[in-house]
Every structure is written in structure tokens, then in C-alpha cells.
Amino acid sequence: MKIFFDHQTFSQQNYGGISRYFCELIAGINQPSSEHQAHLSLLFSNNAYLKEKSLRAWPFFPGQPFSRTQPYLYRLNKAFNLLEMQTRSYDVFHATYYEPYFLDRIGKHPVVVTFLDMIHEKYHPVFPELAADHLVMRWKKQIIERATAVIAISENTKRDLVDYYNIPPERVRVIYLGSSVAVDDKAMEPSATAPYLLFVGNRGMYKHFRPFIQAIAPLLRSHQIRVICAGGGGFSSDETTLLRQLQLTNLIEQQPINDDSLRELYRRALAFVFPSLYEGFGIPVLEAFACHCPCVLSDRSSLPEVAGSAALYFDPENPDSIREAVGRILDSPDLRQDLIRRGRERLQQFSWEKTVRETLALYRDLQ
Template sequence: MNIFFDHQTFSQQNYGGISRYFCELIAGINQQPTDHQAHLSLLVSNNAHLQEKGLGTVSFFPNLPFHRTQPFIYKLNKAFNRLEMRTRSYDVFHATYYEPYFLEHIRKRPVVVTFLDMIHEKYHTVFPELAADHQVMAWKKEIVNRASAIIAISENTKRDLIDYYRIPPERIRVIYLGSSVSVEQVTPETTTESPYLLFVGNRGIYKNFEPFLRAVAPLLRAHQVRLVCAGGGAFTPREIAILQELMVTQLVEHKPITDTTLRQLYSRALAFVFPSLYEGFGIPVLEAFACNCPILLSNRSSLPEIAGSAALYFDPDDAVSMQQATERMLTDARLRQTLRQQGHQQLLQFSWEKTVRETLDLYQRL
């Protein structure tokens, strides 16, 4: 069986959860002791996860800013995909994002699409940035009607799909994701630096960073605990102004990351904090589990489904709830140790090997 993966997410991301998922899936299929072959149709890309998984491709002016190279990368790869769709032999087509441009080229072959979240549908009336990307919702509607099979990465995402698109439940297969950080990669870390909470990734819109920061700033000052923001880009002028307003400029810092430095940050943190309003899955939860890091977590969307009893939860819309949960995490060492132990047990339910196995089973059923 030959599976054709298109270019979309690798033309739109230099790094991130979506492209990491597809890299793990493609590499995992090709490592199986079977005749299955995953083909990624890609001409150029600057995506970091391709290199990590040995799926390297030709880079495209990698030293230029992303916003300058991305439109050209997308157009080149889309044209290349159209050519390969007509000339290659393949049995199943798996779209890596939602643009349905491929439907006119693949004839009657089965189409699989993975729905990673329904953030546009749920929050486009709240956040203008999501409303501006209205095209994604139109694409989803078209592709839902044509897909041979639909993968949802959590039961929560499946429920949202049913609610918004009235899809029969039997058309949707829930296949969980895994963690690219394994427990074996993590060595116990000791440090003499001051204690910190860890926030990972993008801080914009529904990630809820600013409300969380405002809620816990008094605790940072009172306990002299830092908040380390890993990845997600340098602080914006607005964020810098807020840090000054809250008098925590010396206690909140940004750190660029690699996979190695991210593991170190998790393993040394007092806790990982995830105040997001919505997540389709939440890979950082599994990364924190693998790194022996206690988790302080929003009680929304898929997050309780993934973390189970191995996290301390708060209401991300309630400043008092965020503050009280954070203070408890800071002051209760026994709780932190219990969450570490429970996190290791919860992590056993998830792996990329399981993701690959269940996805191949879906392809074969088609």
C-alpha cells in the first residue's frame, strides 16, 4: 500500500505540532516491517521536523524571514503536488491540511483528512485573527463532504466535528497523538538557578497568556518565582509594556528552544503551565509527562481527556481560579511529586507507534 501525503503543512510551518505529527506518521510508516510506503510530495521546505526524522528536503532561502519565503514555498510545492498526483502510483491520499485543491486530481482514490482542532469554528467570533482566516472553514466544509475517512485527534475534537458539521459519528476515527520526547531521552536535572514555571510555545489569542500572567504576577513577586516562556518568539512591545505594568520584568523571560533545551527546561521547572482556552490534543502535556514535570492545566477542551488525573486544573476564564491553583502548585511539594508519578502512568497510554499502527489499520479498511 502506497500513501501519498501532500505538501500543505510543510509549506506553512517551519516547526509546530501539525508538521511534527505528520513527520512522525510518515517516518513511522516507512519504518514498519511491511510493504507499506508513505510518500511525502514536497519540493522545498524549511521545516525543522523533516530534518529530525530523516525526511530532509531542499531548503528555500532559510535565512530569510518566514513571511517572505512562505508564499513562494507554497506555490512551488502545490504545483509539484499536482504533477505528482498525476504521475505517481498511490492507493490512499492523506491531506496534511484543509485546502481541497487536490480533489480534482486524485480521481476516485480514498481521501483521508486529519482534523486537529476546531478553533476557527469555536472562536472566530471572539478573536478577529481567526475570523480573518475564514477560508479555512470553507475548506473544511468541502473536504468533510468528500473525505473517505476522517481522523480526529481526541474525543473532544470528534464531538466538535459532529456539532459543527453534523457528521455521523461512525465516519470519524479517534487516533491519539504521541510525544516525540521519550522518557529515555531525559536525564534527571539539578540546578542552582532560581525556581520557575514554564510556558511553552505561542502566546497569542486563545493560548490565554496575558490573562494568566495578570492572574499570577502577584505570586511571582511574592515567591520570587520566574515564569520562563519557551519558544513562541520574542516578547512583543505590548507584552513588554504589560511586564512593566505588572512589575515582573525581571521575573518573566523568553528563551529560544531546541528539542534538547526544551527537555532541560521541562525537567528543571517547578511546573509546566498550560492556560489555553482550546486545544485539539495538547502535545506539550505529554512532553511534560516524559520530562517528569508537574502540570498546571486549563480544564477546557481536550486537555482533561489527555492529562486525566495527572494534572492540577483551573478555569482559564477565572483569574482567582488560576491564582489559587498556581499558589497551591508553588507551595505543595508533595502534590508536585504525586503529579510526577501520575504523569508517568498517564503517558503510557500514548505513543507514536500506536498512532502509526491505528492509522495504517484505517488505511487498510479503506
Template sequence: MKVLYDHQSFTGLTYGGVSRYFFELMRSFAKRPDIEFELSLRLSNNEYLDQVSFSRHLRYRNLADLPNANRIASVLNRLYSLQRIRAGKYDVFHPTYYHRYFLNSIGNRPFVITFHDATSERYGDQYPDVGKGLYDVKKQLLRRADCIISVSEFSKEEILRYFPINPDKIKVIHLGTTLAEQVNTPSTVTPGLPFPYILYVGKRGLYKNFDGFFRAIQPVLQRHPDLHLVCGGGGLFNHDEQALFHAARLADRVHYRPVTDAGLLNLYQHARAFVFPSLNEGFGIPVLEAFSGGCPVVLSDRSSLPEVGADAAIYFDPEDDDSIANAVERVVTDEPLRAELRQKGTRRLQDFSCDKTARQTLEVYQNLL
């Protein structure tokens, strides 16, 4: 059996949850003798692919900042993907994002599409940047696909809520993380920051609810003057965020840290708690990453997060400031509770792995042939 993956999630993005998902899938398949795959990609600056030999793309780092460089790379990659699709040397096609460029070229060959979340359907009018206008494209792809992989039961419910799809065509396959493989290795267990801190990870805008989270924890930070907030990844603080921190007189206790995998793991390992206040997540990989780092987890009670965290997290209403503050303060001030959450997180992590995701995905491919 041979599977063809296309270029979409690897063009123009150095990092990202979707490209990480497909990267981990292919990395797991590279260890198996019962499946072959091809990634139809010519130009990419994706950092994950630097670690492997299964992609023979060219990097264009020095040109990436030029106007339209990523757009040109995307066009060239699409032309190459179309060439590989039309060549027909594969059994199953699995596009890596929502674009219908291939529909007139794929013929009757089966294809699988992975549905990550319905953020664009749920918040497209409120936050056009999340993908307003994707609905018709998604609808066409979901109807044409031979199987839809949903990354959570919550995302499956979202598919059925927004799209006229036969539920029998949807297969729920949870995600995993390889950050667990790095835990307790000498190269990654390094000293932490010189102060206790709450950890926030990833993008901070729109439905991620960072501003509401920061507003809610200001009283906690004021009651505990030694406690800091660290934001891992997600880009440098913008002007509005800096003004927000200064207005709260907390600018010297809110820190940004760019992250590599090892650096992110280190942040999890030393945090008092990881807090995820998002209003909407299709799965929530940072929850598993936090478990990997032995970090106590405090989560929004929305979307897929309770499905992933189960009993290994403390939950709050992300739109209630008191609920957020009470949950965070409870965890950061209670060492026995943190120890209990670490133990439960370690056990919960055993239910998820990238190899398990790959094994279940392979079964989907096999059932189509």
C-alpha cells in the same frame, strides 16, 4: 500499500504542531515493512525533516526572509503535489492541511483527512488570524473524505457540532510525543536555571490566554519573590507584553527562552510546574511533553485538556483569576503534591505514543482498501 502525503504543513513553517504530527507519523511508518509512503515536497525549511532520509526536498533558508518567498515555495510545492497525485502511484492520499486544490485530480482514490481542532470555527469571528473563512473549505473536505481522523474525543464532538458529518466516518486517534525517548539520556539531563520557575510553552496570543494567565499569577509571584516565569518558544516578547511585565514590576522575573527539543525537555525537567491556560486545544501535545520531562502539570479545564491529562494534573477555570492563582500556588508550594503529579504523569504517558498513533492510523488506511 502506499500512502501519499502532500506538502501543505511543511511549506513555510519551520516548526509547528501539525507538521510535527505528520513527521512523527512518517517516522514511525519508516520503521515498518507493511507500509510505503511518499511525501510530495520540493521546497521546505521545516526543521523536523532535517532528521530523516524520507524527504528529498531542497532548503531555501537564505531566501526565506525575502518577500513572497514562502508563497512562491507553496505554489511550486502545490504543482509538484498535483503531479504526484495525478501520477496515481499510491493507494491512499492523506493531505497535511485544509486545502481543496487536489479534489479535481484525485479521482475515486480514497483520502483521509486529520481534524485537529475547531479553533477557526469557535474563534474565527473573535480572532480572524486563527483561520476565519476556512469553514467552507473544511466542510467540503470533511464531506468528501473517506475517513476523518480526530485527534481527541473533544475534537470529534467539535466536528459534529459545526459540520453535517456522519459520526461513523470519524475515527479518534490520540497523538503521542517522542520527547519521552530523550528523558534521562546523559545529553539532555543538564543543569536547570538558577531560580525556581513556572513554565509556559508555545504561542501566547489570542485564545492561548497568556495575558489572562499572567494577570492571575501576579499575586503568586509577588508572594513568592524567588519564583520566576519562563516562556519557552512562541517568539520574543512583543512591546505590549514587555509593557505588561513592567507595569506589574515583574519584568526581571519573566524570561523568554527559544527552544530546541533538548532545550524544551530541560525546561520541563527543572520547572516547578508547567501551566497550560489555553481556552481551546484539539489535543495539547505540551501536556505529554511535560509528562515526559517529569514535570507537574496544571491545566485549564477546557476543551481536550482533561481528556489528555486525566487524573495526572491539577485543573483550573481559565477565565477565573482566583482559580488559576490557587491551582498554581497549590502546586508550586506543595512538594508531596508535585511528586504525586510526576508519578501520575509518568503512568499517564504510557497510554500515548507516536508508534501507537501510527499503528491505529495504518488500520484506518487498510480499512479503506
């Protein structure tokens, strides 16, 4: 069976959970022992995960700001996709994002689309940035009407998808994700508990970084505990002003990351904190489990579904709830060790191998 993956995600991000997912899926399908073949139709990309998985693409002005080059990159890759759709043989088309540009050219080929979250639908009235990206919701509606099969990456995402687009639940198959970051248990050297909490990824909008920091500021000052923000870019002027007002300038820092440095940050942290209002799945939770890092999580969306009883939860819109949860994790080494143990056990339910296996089963059902 030949599966055609389009360019979209790899034309839109150099890092991130969506492209990580598709890289792992494509590479998993293309294992030497596999009877199936996944083709990624991509001419140019600076995505960091492609090289890791031996997926080819030409670099596209990597020294230039991505915001400047991305529109041209996207148009070139889209044109290349449309050409390859006419010249290559394939059995299934799997879209890597929601633009339905291919629907008029797809013919009778089965179309699969993965719904990663419903953030635009749920939070566009709250965050103007999401409302401005109105095309995404229009695209989703068009593509879901034509898709042969729909994947959701959590039961929570499936429920939201069914509710917002009024589609039969049986049209949606839930396939969980995995973790690409892990530590070697045998190679782990003993280390003193590091005096920091770890925040990973983007900090804007529904990620709820600002209210979270405001809630825990008294704890950070009294315990002299740092927060390390891994990835997500440097602090904005608004964030810098906030940290200065809260007297946290010396306690909160941002660090660029790669997989190796992220692994070490998880491993040495007191805890991973995730105050997000909405996640389609939450890959960082599995990364923390894999790196023996206790998790303190928002009790919203898919996070309780993924972490189960292996995390400490708080209401992200209640400052007292946030402070109480973070205070408990700071004050109790026994609780941290218990969550590490529970996280290792919970992680056994998720793997990229399982993601690949269940996705191939879905493809076969379309034949």
C-alpha cells in the same frame, strides 16, 4: 500499501505540533520492517523536523523572513504535488491540512483528512485574527464532504466536528498523538527544584497568556518565581508593556528552543502551565509527562481528556481559580511529586507507535 502525503503543513510552518505529527506518522510508516510506504510530496521546506526523520526537501531561502518567502514556497510545492499526483502510484491520499485543491484531481483514490482542532469554528467571533482566516472553515466544509475517512486527534475534537459540520459520528475515528520529547531516566542527574514555571509555544489569542500572567502576577512577585516562555517568538511591544506595568520584567523571560533545550526546561521547571482556552489535543502535556514535569492545566477542551487525573486544573477565565491552582503547586512539593508520578503512568497510554498502528488500520479499512 502506498500512502501519498501532500505538502500543505510543511509549506506553512517550520515548527509546530501539526508538522511534528505528520513527520512522526510518515517516519513510522516507513520503518525498515514495514510492508507499507509513505511518500511525502514536497520539493522545498525549512521545517525543522524533516531532517530529524530523514525526510527530504530542499531548503528555501532559510535566511529570509518566513512571512516573505512562504507564499512562493507554498505555490511551488502545490504545483509539485499536482504533478506527482498524476505521475506516482498510490493507494491512499492523506491531506496534511485543509485546502481542497486536490479534489478535482484525486479520481477514485481514497482521501483521508486529519482534523486537528476546531479553533476557527469556536473562536472566530472572539478573535478577529481567526475571523480573517475565513478560508479555513470553507475549506474544511468542502474537504469533509469528499473525504473517505476523517481522523480526529481527540474525542473533544470529534464532538466539535460532529456538532459544527453535522456529520455522522461513525465517519470520524479518534486517533491520539504521542510525544517526541523524553528524558532518559537512567541519565537523569539530581537537580534542585528550579524556581520557574514553564509556558511553551505561541502566546497569542486563545493561548490566553496575557490573562494568565495578570492573574498570577501577585504570586510571582511574592514568591519571586520566574516564568520562562519557551519558543513562541520574542515578546511583542504589547507584552513588554504589560510586563512592565505588572512589575514582572525581571521575572518573565522568553527563550528560543530546540528539542534538547526544551527537554531541560521541562525537567527543571517547578511546573508546566497551559492556560489555553482550546486545544485539539495538547502535545506539550505529554512532553511534560515524559520529562517528569508536573502539569497545571486549563480545564477546557481536550486537556482533561489527555491528562486525566495526572494534572491540576483551573478555569482559565477565572483569575481566582488560576491563582489558587498555581499557588497550590508552588507551595506543595508533595503535590508536585504526586503529579509527576501520575504523569508517568498516564503517558503509557500514548505513543507515536500506537498512532502509526491505528492509522495504518484505518488505511487498510479503505482498501
